[in-house]
Amino acid sequence: MLLSEILEEADENHGQEQAVVCGETRYTYSDLKNRVERLAVGLTERGLGSSDRIAIVHRNCHHFLEAYFAVARIEAVLVPINYRLSVSDITHILENSGSKAIIIEGHLLEMVRPALEQTIGLELVVVTGEMHGSMPGKGVLYDELIKGDVHGLPKPDIDEDVMAHLYYTSGTTGRPKGVILTHRNNYVHAVNAIEEIQLRGEDNWLHVSPMYHLADAWSTWAITMVGGTHLFVPEFNAERVLRTIERDRATISNFIPVMLTRIVNQPNVGSYDLNSFRLVMSGGAPIAAKVIGKVIEIFGCDYIQTYGLTETSPYLTMSILKDHLKELPFEERLEYLATAGRPFKDVRLKVVRKNGEEVEPDSEEVGEIVAKGETITPGYWELPEETERRIVDGWLHTRDLATVNPEGYVTIVDRMDDMIITGGENVYSIEVENVLNGHPQVSEAAVIGLKDEIWGERIAAIIVPKGEVPTEQEIIDHCKRELASFKAPKEIILTDEIPMATSGKIKKNLLRQKYGG
Numbered sequence: 001m002l003l004s005e006i007l008e009e010a011d012e013n014h015g016q017e018q019a020v021v022c023g024e025t026r027y028t029y030s031d032l033k034n035r036v037e038r039l040a041v042g043l044t045e046r047g048l049g050s051s052d053r054i055a056i057v058h059r060n061c062h063h064f065l066e067a068y069f070a071v072a073r074i075e076a077v078l079v080p081i082n083y084r085l086s087v088s089d090i091t092h093i094l095e096n097s098g099s100k101a102i103i104i105e106g107h108l109l110e111m112v113r114p115a116l117e118q119t120i121g122l123e124l125v126v127v128t129g130e131m132h133g134s135m136p137g138k139g140v141l142y143d144e145l146i147k148g149d150v151h152g153l154p155k156p157d158i159d160e161d162v163m164a165h166l167y168y169t170s171g172t173t174g175r176p177k178g179v180i181l182t183h184r185n186n187y188v189h190a191v192n193a194i195e196e197i198q199l200r201g202e203d204n205w206l207h208v209s210p211m212y213h214l215a216d217a218w219s220t221w222a223i224t225m226v227g228g229t230h231l232f233v234p235e236f237n238a239e240r241v242l243r244t245i246e247r248d249r250a251t252i253s254n255f256i257p258v259m260l261t262r263i264v265n266q267p268n269v270g271s272y273d274l275n276s277f278r279l280v281m282s283g284g285a286p287i288a289a290k291v292i293g294k295v296i297e298i299f300g301c302d303y304i305q306t307y308g309l310t311e312t313s314p315y316l317t318m319s320i321l322k323d324h325l326k327e328l329p330f331e332e333r334l335e336y337l338a339t340a341g342r343p344f345k346d347v348r349l350k351v352v353r354k355n356g357e358e359v360e361p362d363s364e365e366v367g368e369i370v371a372k373g374e375t376i377t378p379g380y381w382e383l384p385e386e387t388e389r390r391i392v393d394g395w396l397h398t399r400d401l402a403t404v405n406p407e408g409y410v411t412i413v414d415r416m417d418d419m420i421i422t423g424g425e426n427v428y429s430i431e432v433e434n435v436l437n438g439h440p441q442v443s444e445a446a447v448i449g450l451k452d453e454i455w456g457e458r459i460a461a462i463i464v465p466k467g468e469v470p471t472e473q474e475i476i477d478h479c480k481r482e483l484a485s486f487k488a489p490k491e492i493i494l495t496d497e498i499p500m501a502t503s504g505k506i507k508k509n510l511l512r513q514k515y516g517g
Contacts, residue, residue: 001187002156003072003164006224007033014201014227021204021248022062022232029227032066035146039070041153042145046124048101050075050158053166055099056212057083057090057112059234063128063142064211067103068220072164072183075156079166079178080212082502083108089176090115093168094122097178097381103142106131160184166381167214167310178381179310188374189313190221192345196318197252197279197304203228204276206253208241210502214314215254215284238262242272249276254306256504257287258444264294265443265466277301283308283315285504286412286430288437289338307340307412311396313375316349317341317410325407339409340402348372350395351404361404366413366428369398401428418508420449422457427487429508435482436461436489441470446498446506447489450516461489462511464498 010019011033020027027035048054054071056078058064071078079097081090083105090112094102101124104112110133116125127135128142135141164183168176193199205223207230209216223230231248233240236259244250255263260282263269277299282292283306296303308314319341321333328336343349351359351367359365372395379387390397399416413428420427429447436445443466449457461475472492479488493515499507 002158002160002183003186003221004069004156006187006190006221007036007069010224010227017201017227018229019224020062020065020230020232022230025062027062029224032062032069034150036066036069036073037150037153038146038148039066039142040073041148041150043070043076043101043124044074044153045148046101046140046145048074048076048124051163052076052101053079053097053099055079055081055094055097055102056104057081057108058103058105058128058211059083059107060207060211060216060232061105061128061234062230062232063103063105065220065230065232068217073153073156075158075162077163077166079168080217081168082210082212083111084502085176087112087114087118091118093176093178094119097166097168100124101126103128105129109133109136158183160187161378165217167212169310177383177386179377180379180381181313181377185313185375185377186218186221188346189218189315190225192375193218193222193315194226196315196320196345197281199223199226199228199252201227203251203278204231204249205229206241206245206248206250207232208236208253208259209256209284210235213284213502214308214310215256215503218314219254238266242266242269242274245277246273251276252279252281254281254283256284256502257282257291258285258500258504260287260295261291261444264291264298269298274299279304281306283504285500285506286434287338288434289334290438292338293334303337305337305339305341307400307410308344309396309398311377311390311398312347312371312373313377315344315375316347316369316371316398318344319409322407336407336409339405339411341410342408344375346373347375349410351402351410359404361406361408363403363405363411366401366403366426368416369400369402369410369412370395371398372396418448420447420457420459422449422452422455422459423486424456425486427459432459432461432479432483432487432489435479436463436475438482439470439475439478441466441468442475444498446508446511448508448511448515450491450512452490455490458490459488460491460493460515462493462495462498462515464496465494469494 015030019029103126106129125139305319359367432447444464446462452458
């Protein structure tokens with residue numbers, strides 16, 4: 001199935017049901033389809049069509065939802081861009097993708113304008129909402145673009161394996177690179193997600209993770225398939241999220257872990273009515289078990305940890321409990337819920353040694369996660385060597401290191417690039433971070449290896465304190481009580497903020513650059 005056909009079916013089956021709640025804006029599925037088709041007409045009338053790349057720089061909003069469907073409708077390729085990137089990175093993405101058009105939220109126009117002026121090849125700039133500053137060259141207001149009638153719009157005539165999206169990775173290790181996802185990748189993932197988490201028409205999905213990231217973008221298709229409602233908050237703010245959940249009766253969402261940490265630490269979180277939620281999902285980065293416990297207590301609903309990549313549409317695993325595990329005491333269930341989980345539906349997943357053999361499922365032996373299936377990217381945009389290096393015999397090599405327990409649940413221990421070798425011993429930074437995050441005076445923590453003449457690398461912990469500032473020795477002693485002594489940090493660095501990608505992953509390359517790694 002092509003992605004544009006998902007909305008057509010939703011209109012046929014749920015036309016008069018609510019599709020969108022975006023602030024005070026409300027649309028039915030028939031309204032949404034009409035707006036999408038008028039946007040598609042507006043784009044085609046300006047010469048855009050099959051295989052053309054159309055970028056979007058926007059906060060969460062119904063405009064983003066409409067762009068996903070309209071670009072698919074005209075057989076073009078959407079290029080979602082993180083608006084928090086530097087002008088240099090945005091320019092790189094626009095030029096590397098060969099984008100011919102861009103949709104920009106007026107609120108972000110001045111921030112993105114330098115990139116527009118530096119990019120060769122842009123033929124159309126579409127501005128949504130209230131415009132800040134002057135209209136850029138080749139610019140048109142979104143509301144003007146969709147004023148026309150729906151006419152002469154042919155049905156898409158392309159294969160499911162044609163590229164639908166070009167997502168650029170967060171660039172934690174270098175320049176962002178384009179990941180190709182096809183109509184089939186997205187469609188198969190959506191169908192499997194519906195089954196895995198039992199999505200239904202009564203669900204109100206809260207778009208809280210950024211829509212330019214697959215932590216949220218996959219829900220565009222799955223929620224529309226079941227005729228659910230799309231609720232939007234423009235960007236994360238704990239108070240606003242809590243108010244939206246209470247007002248619009250959100251039932252489900254996928255949060256980035258740092259969001260949940262900040263929500264459960266809100267002093268007045270208990271004053272909000274959150275009982276509409278049936279499932280909290282979290283992904284993009286590891287999360288401490290103590291935070292999961294607080295989430296379950298505060299929301300009073302089920303919790304699932306997820307793991308995946310841009311290259312995998314995104315989910316590879318989910319920590320959905322097997323039936324016999326649901327009978328365990330809460331603390332033991334929590335141990336399983338805090339893992340990355342077992343393989344997602346129709347995903348073939350292995351954790352392998354360097355020789356390709358699978359590790360023992362003993363929760364001890366570490367290997368690399370490799371995966372295969374219909375949701376795996378066909379490759380990287382204009383990077384054939386990288387594609388050949390990462391996808392071998394159909395298996396995507398994730399470069400994520402993990403263990404497997406006897407029940408088949410995977411626990412991520414580190415990225416290959418982030419593993420620390422100190423005194424000849426391998427130390428996995430995530431293990432140390434989990435212990436640090438269990439300290440009552442630690443809000444957030446990152447662990448990196450710094451060059452050391454004696455140890456090769458010494459373990460440094462970068463800490464955002466909470467409440468009374470702990471001493472360096474208190475933190476080190478806390479780690480030594482929970483870990484082997486060689487895994488304890490030798491250096492503690494206090495800071496006000498840890499740099500993170502919008503996926504929730506810590507930008508450890510920046511920390512190593514800053515502190516001399």
